[in-house]
Amino acid sequence: MAWAIISDTPACMQRATLLSKQLNLPVLSASDKYPDYILAVMNDHLEVQLKNTKPIYVDFLDPQFLRRLHSVTVREPLLRAVGFKRNIPLHILDVTAGFGIDACIMAYAGAHIILLEREPIMGVLLQDGLARAQTQGELMSVAARMHCEVVDAKDYLTALLPEHYPDVIYLDPMFVHTKSALPNKQMQFLQNLSNDSDADQLLNLALERASKRVVIKRSINAPHLGGIKPDMCIKSKLLRFDVFL
Ligand SMILES: C[S@@+](CC[C@H](N)C(=O)[O-])C[C@H]1O[C@@H](n2cnc3c(N)ncnc32)[C@H](O)[C@@H]1O
Numbered sequence: 001m002a003w004a005i006i007s008d009t010p011a012c013m014q015r016a017t018l019l020s021k022q023l024n025l026p027v028l029s030a031s032d033k034y035p036d037y038i039l040a041v042m043n044d045h046l047e048v049q050l051k052n053t054k055p056i057y058v059d060f061l062d063p064q065f066l067r068r069l070h071s072v073t074v075r076e077p078l079l080r081a082v083g084f085k086r087n088i089p090l091h092i093l094d095v096t097a098g099f100g101i102d103a104c105i106m107a108y109a110g111a112h113i114i115l116l117e118r119e120p121i122m123g124v125l126l127q128d129g130l131a132r133a134q135t136q137g138e139l140m141s142v143a144a145r146m147h148c149e150v151v152d153a154k155d156y157l158t159a160l161l162p163e164h165y166p167d168v169i170y171l172d173p174m175f176v177h178t179k180s181a182l183p184n185k186q187m188q189f190l191q192n193l194s195n196d197s198d199a200d201q202l203l204n205l206a207l208e209r210a211s212k213r214v215v216i217k218r219s220i221n222a223p224h225l226g227g228i229k230p231d232m233c234i235k236s237k238l239l240r241f242d243v244f245l
Contacts, residue, residue: 001036001192002036002037003023003025003038004025004026004027004034004035004037004038005019005026005028005038005039005040005041006027006028006034006039006040006041006049007027007040007041008041008042009043011043012041012042013027015041019041022120023039023120023121025039036051037050038050039121040055045059045129046124046125048121048125053185054185056125056185057125057128057129058125058128058129058130059132060100060104060129060130060132060133060139060143061133061136061137065101065104068105069104069105072108072109074109076105076109077234077236077239077241078105078241079105079106079109080234080241081215081234081241082106082111082170082215083167083168083213084106084109084110084111086110089110089111090106090111090112090168090212091111091167091168092106092112092114092166092167092168092169093113093114093116093153093166093169093170093210094106094113094114094115094170095116095156095157095170095202096117096153096173096196096199096202097116097117097148098117098126098172098190099122099125099126099186099190100115100126100148102170102172103115103170104139104142104143104146106170107142107143107146108142110145112145113145113146113147114147114148114149114166115146115148115149116151116152116153116156117148117149117150117151118151119190119194121193122190122193122194123148124150126148127148127150130143154198154201154205157202157205157206160209165211166209166210166211167210167211167213168210168212168215169206169209169210169213169214169215170215170216170217171199171203171206171214171215171216171217171225173196173199173216173225174191174194174195174196199225199226200225203216203225203228204226210244213243213244213245214243214244215242215243215244217240218240218241219238219239219240220235220237220238220239225242228244230242230244231244231245232245
């Protein structure tokens with residue numbers, strides 16, 4: 001996959017140059033031939049531009065996503081799976097952060113979340129969306145409970161000291177979900193970007209390091225990750241959360 005960075009206006013050039021160093025990608029000028037995969041530095045956000053599709057970026061303040069958040073109740077399968085209880089804040093490590101949608105739902109309910117994402121492009125999109133939510137709009141206090149690192153979760157977990165073990169480790173490895181919380185174009189983008197074939201290894205590390213439970217999001221009929229049977233399953237129409245206590 002050939003990627004390059006473009007700067008939408010001259011004012012964005014400084015950020016484009018910094019990202020170019022961080023991601024080791026060239027910054028193109030308007031006269032260059034563009035590759036298929038572009039990370040565009042816009043005035044107020046970062047976005048991925050692909051041929052024949054709308055720009056992809058992380059926007060926790062998107063009205064449709066806010067409506068989804070406003071409909072969240074304690075009966076939400078995700079919250080039941082992580083063991084959410086009112087007034088007892090959970091510390092959750094989301095080791096497959098992606099677009100941060102599940103993490104934001106958990107943070108909205110009151111949890112403190114560390115989000116880990118290993119794909120550098122996805123990681124900078126997520127950090128960008130999070131930074132905006134932390135400084136503007138109605139989710140500032142929610143986003144303040146979310147912190148994102150661009151790292152392979154296997155390395156992060158291997159180096160984690162016991163005093164920092166989280167209550168819950170949450171995994172949502174890429175899988176062909178029959179229907180996903182992510183809109184299709186976002187899911188397809190992630191599927192192209194990321195290969196989660198090492199999810200079994202991630203599960204083994206997670207089982208050793210979660211103080212209370214490990215939760216895995218699966219499609220309803222998917223086999224158990226790594227063939228390991230969970231202690232319980234919380235099901236919705238199309239999804240299943242496998243819970244290890
Ligand atoms: C299905 S997506 C997660 C979607 C996410 N739950 C959401 O709500 O947006 C899986 C993501 O996990 C990331 N991932 C997979 N294995 C990882 C690892 N070992 N460390 C960090 N990120 C990982 C992938 O790059 C991908 O972005």
